[in-house]
Amino acid sequence: MKYVMLIAVLVAVLTACDDDTKVCDLDTRTEARARFRYLNPNNNNVEKDTAFPKLTLFALGKDSIYAKRPGLTGMQFQLDRLTDSARYYFQTDSAKIADTLTFRYARQPKFISAGCGVVMYFNIDTVFSTTHVVKSVEITSKQVTEENENTIILHF
Amino acid sequence: MKIRSYCIFSLLLLCTVTATAQSKKDSIKTIMLEVPAGLRVGVDLTRFVIPFFQPYRRDATVTLDARYKDRIYFAADLSYNLVDHSDTNYTYKSSGVGISIGANYNLLKKQVPKENFMVYGGFKYGFSLFTYEVPGYNIHSDYWGDYVGSVGSTTKTGHWVELSLGIKVEVLKNLYLGWSLHDRILLNRALAKSDFPPLIIPGFGKGYKGNAFDVQYTISYLFPLYKVKQQMKLK
Numbered sequence: 001m002k003y004v005m006l007i008a009v010l011v012a013v014l015t016a017c018d019d020d021t022k023v024c025d026l027d028t029r030t031e032a033r034a035r036f037r038y039l040n041p042n043n044n045n046v047e048k049d050t051a052f053p054k055l056t057l058f059a060l061g062k063d064s065i066y067a068k069r070p071g072l073t074g075m076q077f078q079l080d081r082l083t084d085s086a087r088y089y090f091q092t093d094s095a096k097i098a099d100t101l102t103f104r105y106a107r108q109p110k111f112i113s114a115g116c117g118v119v120m121y122f123n124i125d126t127v128f129s130t131t132h133v134v135k136s137v138e139i140t141s142k143q144v145t146e147e148n149e150n151t152i153i154l155h156f
Numbered sequence: 157m158k159i160r161s162y163c164i165f166s167l168l169l170l171c172t173v174t175a176t177a178q179s180k181k182d183s184i185k186t187i188m189l190e191v192p193a194g195l196r197v198g199v200d201l202t203r204f205v206i207p208f209f210q211p212y213r214r215d216a217t218v219t220l221d222a223r224y225k226d227r228i229y230f231a232a233d234l235s236y237n238l239v240d241h242s243d244t245n246y247t248y249k250s251s252g253v254g255i256s257i258g259a260n261y262n263l264l265k266k267q268v269p270k271e272n273f274m275v276y277g278g279f280k281y282g283f284s285l286f287t288y289e290v291p292g293y294n295i296h297s298d299y300w301g302d303y304v305g306s307v308g309s310t311t312k313t314g315h316w317v318e319l320s321l322g323i324k325v326e327v328l329k330n331l332y333l334g335w336s337l338h339d340r341i342l343l344n345r346a347l348a349k350s351d352f353p354p355l356i357i358p359g360f361g362k363g364y365k366g367n368a369f370d371v372q373y374t375i376s377y378l379f380p381l382y383k384v385k386q387q388m389k390l391k
Contacts, residue, residue: 019210020362021241062299081295082249083304109305111352113364117245118293118352120303 020114028116032103032124032144032151035074039135041154049073050156052092060087060100068094079103079144081120090134092156097132105144112146121145127152166276190383193223196332198376200233200303212241212248213356219374226386227262231278235359246293252286254359256318266386272332279321282340284358287311307352315343320390322372330378338370 010085038050057075065077065088070122080086084105092096108121126153127137177332200217206215214237235254241247258280264273290307297303322336342348342357345366354363361368 021210021243060301065299078299079298080300081297084301108351109293109303110288111246111364114241114355114362117243118290118295118305120295123183130185 022115023115024113024115026112026116027113027146027148028119029078029148030119030121031078031148032122032146033074033076033148033150036072037153037155040110041062047155052074054092054094056089056091056094057100058089060086060089074150076148076156079105080124081107090129090132092151096137099130100134101134101137102130108147120144124151129154159195161178165273171330186387186389187246188385189388191386192380192382193384194379194381195220195222196376197334198334198374200372200374202371204374205222206376207266212239214238215358217359217372219372219376221260223384224259225384229260229262229274229276230258231260231280232257233280233359235284237356237358239288241355244294245296247291248288248355249291250286250288250354252284252288252358254284254286254314254357256280256282256316256359257316258318259322265324265387272324272326274324276320276322276324276336277324278318278336280320282314282316282318282359284314284360285311286314287355288354289351297368312347313344314347314354314360314363315356316340316360317343324374326378332376332378334376335371335372335373338368338372339355340368342366342368 016053036052037047038051039045039047051071051073053070055072056064056068057066057077058064059080059143066072066075079090084107086103088101089098090101104125104141105122108123109118110121111118124139124142124144129135129137134154134156136155138155139151140153141151142151144151174332178342186277198219203215203217206256206294218234220234221229223229239248239250260276260278262274262276262382263355264275287309289309292304292306295303318338318340320336320338323331324334324336327333340360342360347353348366357363
């Protein structure tokens with residue numbers, strides 16, 4: 001009995017005294033994620049994941065996020081923390097015409113823990129794309145948080 | 157870690173209750189005696205240790221209890237908290253007070269009239285009023301640039317219920333030392349889940365969690381003010 005009490009006291013002391021501001025054990029990235037799906041007309045219009053030979057993505061006026069990256073079946077990228085919309089240059093192959101992806105959303109700063117501080121949550125309003133290569137855009141999750149769920153599916 | 161803490165706490169409570177229930181039912185004579193009682197005033201010494209582990213906070217807790225009946229004590233804790241934290245991610249300031257009021261039940265059956273040891277379980281309701289602000293925070297991004305914001309000063313209240321288990325021992329006449337374990341459950345959980353929850357709720361603990369586990373180590377003095385009737389069993 002006395003050992004149980006002693007252990008309980010030690011656990012209580014450790015729990016009550018730990019400094020939460022020193023430890024960040026969460027993934028603080030809040031990034032949008034996209035999957036690529038291709039509708040195969042030669043196979044009863046069955047849709048499946050697809051990859052591209054040279055994928056390029058960057059926000060207009062910014063550096064590359066992906067530059068001619070081969071073999072990707074999806075991508076993840078940050079939305080603009082400073083404004084309520086973001087536009088991206090999206091090219092599946094250097095020989096193909098690029099599309100422009102546009103995101104409109106509301107931003108919500110969120111305190112997630114004493115150690116990690118504040119991250120930016122996004123609530124997606126609309127996503128649309130030019131249709132040179134992309135056929136359509138489907139929103140699968142409106143919330144972009146540190147849970148890192150898939151945000152959109154790009155259909156080709 | 158949290159689940160293990162709850163298990164140990166529940167096990168402790170169960171062991172204590174079971175031990176009490178297993179008392180021998182001998183044929184012994186019961187008498188009522190009048191024994192001194194009064195107001196016991198103490199301070200929680202662990203609050204003075206906390207700044208060594210959590211340098212951003214200052215706390216003070218005064219404990220009060222007064223014997224009402226043979227084994228029932230009215231009890232209250234008065235708490236003060238001040239937080240001033242700053243790092244590369246955010247700065248935070250808060251101050252406030254808290255009070256929890258309830259009762260403790262002495263699980264020990266007294267064998268000697270003036271024996272003043274107690275092993276007790278307690279239940280309290282807690283309330284706190286506090287003000288906090290986030291003067292500045294920074295959401296870092298290498299790609300888009302940093303987002304800088306702030307949250308102005310806001311005044312909030314916290315409500316919780318508290319279960320406790322502890323002991324008090326009279327080490328000198330009317331001078332007591334004791335420790336106790338506390339599990340606090342926040343009633344207005346929306347506060348903990350808000351976009352900017354408080355770091356600390358005075359008297360409760362970490363304000364961004366719905367449940368707070370705590371330990372107190374108190375030194376207290378009993379001011380004898382009145383007498384209560386105490387049941388004694390004579391062998």
